[in-house]
Amino acid sequence: MTGASGVNTGRIIRRPHRVIPGFGATMGLTITYLSLVVLIPLAALFLEAAGMGPAQWWGILVDPRVLASLRLSFGGALLAALVNGVFGLVVAWVLVRYDFPGRRLVDAAVDLPFALPTAVAGVALTALYAPNGWIGSLLAPLGIRVAFTPLGVVVAMIFIGVPFVVRTIEPILADFDRELEEAAITLGALPFQTFRLVILPAVGPALLTGVSLAFARAVGEYGSVIFIAGNMPGISEITPLLIVTKLEQYDTTGATVLAAIMLIISFVLLLAINSLQKWRRRRTEA
Amino acid sequence: MRASVIGESRLLRWTLTAVALAFLGLFLLLPLAAVLAEALAKGWDRYFHALLKPDSLSAIRLTLIVTAIAVPSNVVFGVAASWAVTKYDFPAKSLLLTLIDLPFSVSPVIAGLIYVLMFGLQGWMGPWLQAHDIKIIFALPGIVLATIFVTFPFVARELIPLMEEQGRAEEEAAVTLGAGGFRTFWSVTLPNIKWGLLTGVLLCNARAMGEFGAVSVVSGHIRGLTNTMPLHVEILYNEYDLVGAFAVASILAFLALVTLAAKVGVEWWHGDELAANRRH
Numbered sequence: 226m227t228g229a230s231g232v233n234t235g236r237i238i239r240r241p242h243r244v245i246p247g248f249g250a251t252m253g254l255t256i257t258y259l260s261l262v263v264l265i266p267l268a269a270l271f272l273e274a275a276g277m278g279p280a281q282w283w284g285i286l287v288d289p290r291v292l293a294s295l296r297l298s299f300g301g302a303l304l305a306a307l308v309n310g311v312f313g314l315v316v317a318w319v320l321v322r323y324d325f326p327g328r329r330l331v332d333a334a335v336d337l338p339f340a341l342p343t344a345v346a347g348v349a350l351t352a353l354y355a356p357n358g359w360i361g362s363l364l365a366p367l368g369i370r371v372a373f374t375p376l377g378v379v380v381a382m383i384f385i386g387v388p389f390v391v392r393t394i395e396p397i398l399a400d401f402d403r404e405l406e407e408a409a410i411t412l413g414a415l416p417f418q419t420f421r422l423v424i425l426p427a428v429g430p431a432l433l434t435g436v437s438l439a440f441a442r443a444v445g446e447y448g449s450v451i452f453i454a455g456n457m458p459g460i461s462e463i464t465p466l467l468i469v470t471k472l473e474q475y476d477t478t479g480a481t482v483l484a485a486i487m488l489i490i491s492f493v494l495l496l497a498i499n500s501l502q503k504w505r506r507r508r509t510e511a
Numbered sequence: 512m513r514a515s516v517i518g519e520s521r522l523l524r525w526t527l528t529a530v531a532l533a534f535l536g537l538f539l540l541l542p543l544a545a546v547l548a549e550a551l552a553k554g555w556d557r558y559f560h561a562l563l564k565p566d567s568l569s570a571i572r573l574t575l576i577v578t579a580i581a582v583p584s585n586v587v588f589g590v591a592a593s594w595a596v597t598k599y600d601f602p603a604k605s606l607l608l609t610l611i612d613l614p615f616s617v618s619p620v621i622a623g624l625i626y627v628l629m630f631g632l633q634g635w636m637g638p639w640l641q642a643h644d645i646k647i648i649f650a651l652p653g654i655v656l657a658t659i660f661v662t663f664p665f666v667a668r669e670l671i672p673l674m675e676e677q678g679r680a681e682e683e684a685a686v687t688l689g690a691g692g693f694r695t696f697w698s699v700t701l702p703n704i705k706w707g708l709l710t711g712v713l714l715c716n717a718r719a720m721g722e723f724g725a726v727s728v729v730s731g732h733i734r735g736l737t738n739t740m741p742l743h744v745e746i747l748y749n750e751y752d753l754v755g756a757f758a759v760a761s762i763l764a765f766l767a768l769v770t771l772a773a774k775v776g777v778e779w780w781h782g783d784e785l786a787a788n789r790r791h
Contacts, residue, residue, distance in 0.1 A: 246692035251595040266625035312534045319531040333775045340767035342721025344741040345760040349542035416519040445618025448723030465620035
């Protein structure tokens with residue numbers, strides 16, 4: 226996901242170097258600010274975590290409570306990202322292709338999770354899905370409990386991931402060359418065949434990017450999840466909450482190592498997705 | 512909208528539209544409605560009473576102060592970074608872009624934790640800070656730092672694709688005609704990017720006012736002192752003061768709606784001056 230915008234300037238036409246003044250000032254400011262706010266503090270985390278021995282790392286990692294929280298955070302985020310992948314594709318498709326009253330309003334509403342504070346989303350979702358809430362009371366007779374269960378965690382993760390998928394696919398769908406579709410139809414393809422064989426391959430990379438963005442966001446999500454989760458250790462406790470709990474119990478070491486583990490898993494996954502994208506792009510271009 | 516080409520039946524189009532609307536209604540609209548319903552559950556009197564409590568007011572004030580420091584800092588950084596990335600060629604540009612995006616893939620809780628490790632009592636600079644009687648963690652500076660971290664990439668992310676698209680020709684012309692760097696930025700670049708910049712500021716601002724996880728770790732939750740609005744929502748909620756929690760939440764939700772409305776307005780009237788392929 227990171228740097229996936231693939232910005233690549235002036236590689237083809239080499240303009241004279243740095244005609245525009247201000248390189249030193251802007252680059253200096255960028256690097257300084259980036260280092261102070263992001264790089265040095267993050268390095269501090271990894272240095273601190275690296276200071277612990279392998280035995281300590283192992284001890285923290287194999288704690289059943291830690292393992293359960295990692296399973297919930299990464300598993301829940303994956304499930305939520307996949308749900309968003311399916312419905313996000315439908316939403317983007319409908320918003321780009323169809324016209325209906327209030328379409329612009331609906332399009333604007335997609336950004337709501339970007340703008341709405343996570344804590345507000347958290348208390349609102351809890352109120353909705355609690356056994357006496359608007360949705361919870363409908364589900365309760367069916368024996369489905371959402372709030373205060375792992376299912377509630379997934380619901381909150383779906384909420385915050387919606388815009389990532391929709392907003393990544395929308396421009397690709399809008400720019401899609403209609404002539405390819407027309408050609409497919411002319412050649413006798415059925416609507417679903419056209420979708421599966423012509424449109425989906427074109428949208429695929431953006432879909433994967435959107436899903437991985439939603440996934441990355443959901444893994445680290447805290448505010449919207451902790452209210453609806455119920456936070457039972459080993460059952461509905463996410464890793465970020467466990468980090469906070471350790472910190473509040475003055476177990477800075479445990480919190481630091483757990484944070485490092487979480488970051489490493491996230492980065493490895495994102496790196497894998499990025500490489501997969503690059504490999505695919507190379508293969509299709511070849 | 513353009514007519515569909517792939518010739519799906521009317522029934523399928525209606526079904527897809529219904530599925531999309533139901534999904535968005537269920538996950539986006541209903542929570543918003545729930546906030547208002549809960550806030551006003553006991554009537555307007557109780558609503559305003561909850562909002563005008565001193566703790567609520569001081570939470571609102573702190574949030575405004577934090578936002579007023581964090582957003583301008585990130586605007587200055589975002590503009591400088593976008594300028595550096597798009598107006599010059601240099602090695603390792605894609606690495607720099609990756610690093611600018613980094614805060615998006617770090618859990619807010621970890622964002623808070625790294626500052627505790629740096630500035631907390633047991634942290635790297637803890638003893639020195641204590642000796643000089645400087646408080647960062649459990650005080651305003653820590654909250655501002657955590658907020659800056661999580662809102663770090665917003666402005667740059669909005670500006671870089673836009674400035675990339677606009678190229679360098681206009682700036683080069685201005686420089687050739689004798690304008691200095693700052694003059695070039697002020698009279699040539701800024702007018703070109705102002706709407707993209709505004710969109711970035713809106714998103715940055717919304718996230719800054721609403722940040723919860725990162726701020727929660729560094730704030731210490733001292734009522735009336737280090738409680739921002741989102742933290743105050745949590746405290747009231749955990750005390751079963753539902754009207755109070757949802758009243759403060761409704762203010763935040765209202766601010767979110769204003770942000771969205773402003774963003775839609777910019778896109779509606781100045782959409783052609785934004786980057787063609789928006790990405791978040």
